[in-house]
Amino acid sequence: MSELLAVRGLNAWYGRAQVLFDIDLRVDAGEVVTLLGRNGAGKTTTLAAVMGLIPGVRGDVHFGGASISGLPPHRIARLGIGYVPEDRRVFSDLTVDENLAVGRQPPRPGAPSWTPQALFDLFPNLAELRRRRAGQMSGGEQQMLTIARTLMGHPSLVLLDEPSEGLAPRLVEQLARALGTMKAEGLTILVSEQNPRFARSLTDRAYVIEKGRTRFEGTLADLDARPDIRDACLAV
Amino acid sequence: MDFFVIQALTGLASASSLFLLASGLSIIFGVTRIVNFAHGSFFMLGAYMAYTLTTMWSGPLGFWGGVVAAAAVVAVIGAVVEIVVLRRIYDAPELFPLLATFGLALMTEDAVKMIWGPQDLLGPRAPGLEGAVTILGHPFPAYDLVLIVLGPAVLGLLWLFLRRSPWGVLVRAATEDRTMVAALGVNQKRLFTGVFMLGVFLAALGGALRIPREAVHHAMDMEVIVEAFVIVVIGGLGSVPGAFLASVLVAELNAFGILLFPKISMVLLFLVMAVVLVLRPHGLLGRPEAAARASLGVQEEPWRPMGRAGWALGVALVALLAALPLVADAYTLTVTTEILIFALFAASLHLMMGVGGMVSFGHAAYFGLGAYGTALLVRFFGAPMEWGLLTGPALALVGAVVFGWFCVRLSGVYLAMLTLAFAQIVWSVVFQWTEVTGGDNGILGVWPGRWASDPAVYYMLTLTLCAAAVGAIRHLVFSPFGQSVRACRDSPGRAESIGLDRRGLQWLCFVLAGGFAGLAGTLYAGLKGSVFPDVLGIPLSVDGLVMVLLGGLGTLTGPLVGAGVFKALAIEVSSATDVWKLILGTVIVVLVLAFPEGIVGVWRRWVRPRGAGS
Numbered sequence: 001m002s003e004l005l006a007v008r009g010l011n012a013w014y015g016r017a018q019v020l021f022d023i024d025l026r027v028d029a030g031e032v033v034t035l036l037g038r039n040g041a042g043k044t045t046t047l048a049a050v051m052g053l054i055p056g057v058r059g060d061v062h063f064g065g066a067s068i069s070g071l072p073p074h075r076i077a078r079l080g081i082g083y084v085p086e087d088r089r090v091f092s093d094l095t096v097d098e099n100l101a102v103g104r105q106p107p108r109p110g111a112p113s114w115t116p117q118a119l120f121d122l123f124p125n126l127a128e129l130r131r132r133r134a135g136q137m138s139g140g141e142q143q144m145l146t147i148a149r150t151l152m153g154h155p156s157l158v159l160l161d162e163p164s165e166g167l168a169p170r171l172v173e174q175l176a177r178a179l180g181t182m183k184a185e186g187l188t189i190l191v192s193e194q195n196p197r198f199a200r201s202l203t204d205r206a207y208v209i210e211k212g213r214t215r216f217e218g219t220l221a222d223l224d225a226r227p228d229i230r231d232a233c234l235a236v
Numbered sequence: 237m238d239f240f241v242i243q244a245l246t247g248l249a250s251a252s253s254l255f256l257l258a259s260g261l262s263i264i265f266g267v268t269r270i271v272n273f274a275h276g277s278f279f280m281l282g283a284y285m286a287y288t289l290t291t292m293w294s295g296p297l298g299f300w301g302g303v304v305a306a307a308a309v310v311a312v313i314g315a316v317v318e319i320v321v322l323r324r325i326y327d328a329p330e331l332f333p334l335l336a337t338f339g340l341a342l343m344t345e346d347a348v349k350m351i352w353g354p355q356d357l358l359g360p361r362a363p364g365l366e367g368a369v370t371i372l373g374h375p376f377p378a379y380d381l382v383l384i385v386l387g388p389a390v391l392g393l394l395w396l397f398l399r400r401s402p403w404g405v406l407v408r409a410a411t412e413d414r415t416m417v418a419a420l421g422v423n424q425k426r427l428f429t430g431v432f433m434l435g436v437f438l439a440a441l442g443g444a445l446r447i448p449r450e451a452v453h454h455a456m457d458m459e460v461i462v463e464a465f466v467i468v469v470i471g472g473l474g475s476v477p478g479a480f481l482a483s484v485l486v487a488e489l490n491a492f493g494i495l496l497f498p499k500i501s502m503v504l505l506f507l508v509m510a511v512v513l514v515l516r517p518h519g520l521l522g523r524p525e526a527a528a529r530a531s532l533g534v535q536e537e538p539w540r541p542m543g544r545a546g547w548a549l550g551v552a553l554v555a556l557l558a559a560l561p562l563v564a565d566a567y568t569l570t571v572t573t574e575i576l577i578f579a580l581f582a583a584s585l586h587l588m589m590g591v592g593g594m595v596s597f598g599h600a601a602y603f604g605l606g607a608y609g610t611a612l613l614v615r616f617f618g619a620p621m622e623w624g625l626l627t628g629p630a631l632a633l634v635g636a637v638v639f640g641w642f643c644v645r646l647s648g649v650y651l652a653m654l655t656l657a658f659a660q661i662v663w664s665v666v667f668q669w670t671e672v673t674g675g676d677n678g679i680l681g682v683w684p685g686r687w688a689s690d691p692a693v694y695y696m697l698t699l700t701l702c703a704a705a706v707g708a709i710r711h712l713v714f715s716p717f718g719q720s721v722r723a724c725r726d727s728p729g730r731a732e733s734i735g736l737d738r739r740g741l742q743w744l745c746f747v748l749a750g751g752f753a754g755l756a757g758t759l760y761a762g763l764k765g766s767v768f769p770d771v772l773g774i775p776l777s778v779d780g781l782v783m784v785l786l787g788g789l790g791t792l793t794g795p796l797v798g799a800g801v802f803k804a805l806a807i808e809v810s811s812a813t814d815v816w817k818l819i820l821g822t823v824i825v826v827l828v829l830a831f832p833e834g835i836v837g838v839w840r841r842w843v844r845p846r847g848a849g850s
Contacts, residue, residue, distance in 0.1 A: 051419055055327075077421030089416040091409040093523075101402060102409045103420045153421050 004029045004188050005050070005064075005081075005155055010059035012042075012049050019045055020212045023059070027157065027190050032183055032199065032222075035192040035207040035232055042212040044086055045194035047159045051083045052076045065159070065218075080108055082155030086162045086192075088142040090149075092135025096126055099134050099145055103152035111156035112185040119148040122178050140171040158182070160191040163217070164198045172198065196220060196234060208233050238372040245371070247491030248484065249380035249449075252387030255483035256442030257460060258467040260435035266411040266474030267431045270322065271649060273337040273778075275439050277344035281310045282440025283452045284352050287359040290447065296363045307441040314436030315475070318429050321825060324427070328832035331595065334830045335785045338778060341457060341823030348454045359447030372678065379448050386445070390438075391480045398476065401638060408432055411474050420755030437539045462660070462774060466505060469653040470512050481520055502664035506661020507658040512644070513654050517646050539722075539792065542712050554703050561692035569691045570763070573698045575803045577759045580702040582783040582795035583709050584752035590789045591713055592745035593725030595642065595652040598659025601639070602750035604772030605632040606757025608666065611679040611767040620685035621762040625701075628761070632754020633747060640746035644739045646729075656777070663772040666686050678768035682761045698759050705752050710792060712748065721745045779806075786827060788834020796838050 007025040011018065020042050027033045037043050049057045052073045061069050068076050077083065091099050100116055107113040120127035123144040129137060134145060143163060150158060160179075164172045176199045183189060183202055193197065196206065206223055208216035210233040216223060223230060261275045317340060325332050365382060368375035398404035403520035410417045410427055418424045441458070465485050471478030486505060493504040500507075504600045518524050542550065557576075561569060574633050585599045609631030610624025639658040643651050666673045673679065688694050712718050723731040724738045761767045770776065779802070787798025805823060810816040 049811050053415065053419065072424075073415070074416040074421050074423050077419055083419045085416065085419070089413050091412045091416070093412055094405065094409055098405045098409075101405050102417060102422070149420065 002029050002147070003027075004031075004062075004063065005190065006062040007050065008012070008047075008060040008062075010046065010049060010057065012045050012054055012057045018158075018212070020057075022207065023212070023214055025190075025207060027188060029156075030183075030186060031204045032179070032189045032191065033216070033226045034196070034199065034201045034203045035190060036194070036196055036206055036223075036233065037192070037209040038194060041147055041209050043209065044161055045212075046209070047161050047192060048085075049079065050076075050159060052082075072088070073078075077153060077155075078105065080111055080154075080156040082150035082153055082158040083157065084150050084160045084163065087112065088139065088146050090137075090142045090145050091132035093133065095131050095133055096145060099149050100152050103149035105153040106114050108154045108156065111154050112182075112187050113115065113154045114151045116152075119151060122151075122181055123148055125235070127169075128173060140167050143167060144178075151182075155187070157188045157190065160189060162192050162194065164193065164195070176202070194234070196223065196230075238571060240372060241372055242374045242376060242770045243491050243495065244488060245376060245384065246380065247488040248387070249377075249383040250490065251483040252383040252390075253442045253446050253449075254460075254463060254467060254487055255480050256438045256445070258397055258464045258471070258479040258483055259390075260438030260442075260484050261464050262468045262476060262479045263407070263438075264432055264435035265468065265649075267407055267414065268322070268326065268333075268428050270333040270337065271331075272435070273334055274317070274340040275337075275462065275464060276401035276437045276457035276459070278347060278439040278454075279309055279343045279464075280442035280454070280457040281313065281344065282307055282443030283446055283456060284348055284357070285309055285361075285440070286444030286447050287352075287357050287452050294363075299360065303441070303444040303548070306444045306451075309347050310420050310440035311433045311437035314440075315429055315433045318432040319547050321829065323425060323428070324829055325832055326829075327439050331781070331785055331789070332832060333827055335782060336825055338782065339821040339824030341461075342817040342824070344821075345454055345457060346815045346821070350818075352452075352454075354454065354455045354679075356451040357450050361448045362446075365448075374734065377449075381443065387480070387483070391476065394476050403430070435638070458723075458774075462656075463505070465653060466509050467654070468519075469650060470509055470518030470519055473649060475519070475521040475523075477811035478519055478521030498598060499668060500664070502659065502668060503661050506660040506664065509657045510639075510654060510661070513646060513650060513657070514642055515648060520652070539713065540849055542710075545677045550553070551763055553703050554699070557699055557703075558696070561695060566691045569583035569695045571804075571807055573691070573695045573763055574760075574807070575800055576695075576698050576702045577763065578755050578783065578803045579796045579799040580705050580759075581780055582787070584749045584756065585710050586744060586784050586789070586792070587712070587752065588749035588793040589784060590792075591718060591725070592721050592742055592749065592797070594655075594746060595648075596749075596777070597652045597656035597774075597776050597781070599655070599749075599753055600772050600774070600776035601655070601659035601662045602632040602636055602753035603757035603760070603776060603780075604633045604659075604662065604666070604769075605750075606754030607761040607767045607771045608673065608679075608757075609754065610758045610761045611682045612672070614682045615674075615679050616648045621682050621689065622684050624758050624761065625755070628758030629751050629754035632757065633751045636750025637743075640743050640750065644742040644746060656774070659772060659774070659777060663769055663774075664667075667770055673769075676769065678766055680766045682767055683765045684762045688762075694763065698763070699849040700776040701755065701759065705755055706796065709752060713792060717741070717744070782824065786824070786834060787830075788838075790833065791836045794834050794836040797832075798834065801835065 003026060005027040007023060010020055010023040012020040023046055035043050045054065048054050050061055052071055063079055063081060068079060091102065125141055126144055126148060134142060163175055179189065179199055179202055200220060203220055206220055207214055207216065208229055215233050216226065216229045257279050261272060264270060264272050285306035286303050289306050290299050293302050322333055322338055325336060366376055367382065369378050389617040398408055406422055406427060414424060433464050463486060467482040470478060470485065471482030489504055489508060493501040497504060512520065560572060581603055585596060588594050588596050606628035609628035610621055613619050613624050613627045614621055643654050646654055667675055683689065684694060688697055720736050721741050724736060724741055728738055757771060783798040783802045785794045786802055787794030806820060809819050813819060
């Protein structure tokens, strides 16, 4: 499989405090890779840094073979990386349809393309709420909307930051099914999670980060064989 | 009764032009978060440009075409300004763009005088609409009727545009969360330029439409900018319908206030704004501001008490200043005294803004109350000015206690505007209460006693008091009180949840800052020997902001350096040239572009680089 995203030696700072130390990541086309770690381990920062949302980052980020380090977020998005932030940043004043319209980009050759109809099939709850203001929807519905909004840009890689956080178990299952469909459509996914059980069946490989450093890389089966890492770095 | 109807209609006609101005300001703020101080300048440029074009072209097409073309030309100027200046500083601390737009406003004022001359210009009237129609037996200008229709028409168009067009949806999305919009692949730069152009176009159109009603002159910008701020805040920041509602409210207040309450006509506007903000902290149709999303990876450098070297430097500087009377002449001493006073003024504003996190657009209120607290004592009790060192700061403290109680209930730009409203209320009272304050004529003869009449002695008095006050402010910042206040500034929620009384602490901070400003005002009164309403005016409040921001908000030394640089520049430049506003404005813009963290902030970056760079 070909390498789609490659992160090498990523360092980031908040003020003077360094929060990421030489993070290395690789995501191949078509893979679902899970970024595991506790609260505050650096998962959100890693994803935001890939997206170009953090100033003063050092390190190499390659996407589709080309360097994207230092590019502004909108350029990175247009190259085909979709970003779903952890705190459901829907545009609460806008309707569901309008939220989707903000995410719309021209179709991209080689990436799965989505229509609003396909997205309503993926997230049936949204179909009935098209004229509803996003601010008046439940947390779960908002989470579905942020993913749908990102897919409107026809990305080839999606960065999902803790999508299951705070969702009811039923919705978590629904979300995992949607991720399965997205993977089946050929989408590459890098998802951060605290819980290795989420989307376990979809995950091809996983990374564990702890205190801003990569502690583990391999399959979830490999991770099961390393109780030391699981106990030290994960809240399970 | 008929008369009231006519007066109300006149008010509605003014409301249309105000609405165009204010809606542009509101849209620009909503998306770019820039408090555009130059918005009144674009309004004025629109009027001047329309004057030129409509006198050049004739006929209805010439008039209306000229008006629209003028707005379009100014919109292009706006785009250039956005691309050349503002685009570079969106990532700078919140208020820096305000400083840049203030510089631009200064530049425009002189530029307009150079291009169109200092005299008032009377534009042509709209062809076919020169006459009056009779309404209820009274003549009413036909052009005003057109304006009355135009306001709601523009509101409708804007509403449709923002609701129905794809670009409008993007604008509304960016008003909520511009970072997320960028992460979805929207080119922020273009969006911001577009929004800025639209806002400037509306402002310029508002100005252009005014030429048949009144003469064009070069002080229009400052006249309208404050009104525009008031409207936007009353209506709710970022809300276009709110801006319309507030325009009507303000225009009718202007139309009737002068008739019904001539004594307090000037206070009325700001009184209404204060009442609206106290009852509805986010304006009539505004929404609570989304808690500013701290952008990832940006963090304030924590402040540290000065090391030994810092103290030594400070003591050396004071000693050096104390030695100045040995070598300097009276003029230099007077100028330095003034600079010292403004250093204290800036430090007190910094205590409120930098330490307390409460931006004030009306800090002159406390400076002025200090000055008047002294002057009134001199005028009515014949006491020498130095007794005012007690009454001046005391009056400022009283003002700060009362105003602060209201202000700490708000936050962000709304708080800033409420401070402006209170400052304007005090200014209006002083201006209109002639029997007590002397009104525009001020109070003269506010001199210190004979012992301090020598410039050198007064200089030493000022130096002693200012150095002590600045030292006290420094001490406060690192006291437990200062730490608590800074905790409330950085994270109100967390500070409250560990048991800090946020409002109480901020109120105390507000009051202390007011008191120190009052001391500065008192010293200023004694230096000048007279007090005029200017000491309460908006220009002085803005000067304070410029000093603090120029020096850098994130440091304690910043405001002192900023005050020194700004005041010295202002005094030097204004005595050397006629176009000092142009020069000063250019210098401010260049400084903002060169030092987006303030002078001291950049100095620190060179001397002590942060982690990421090392």
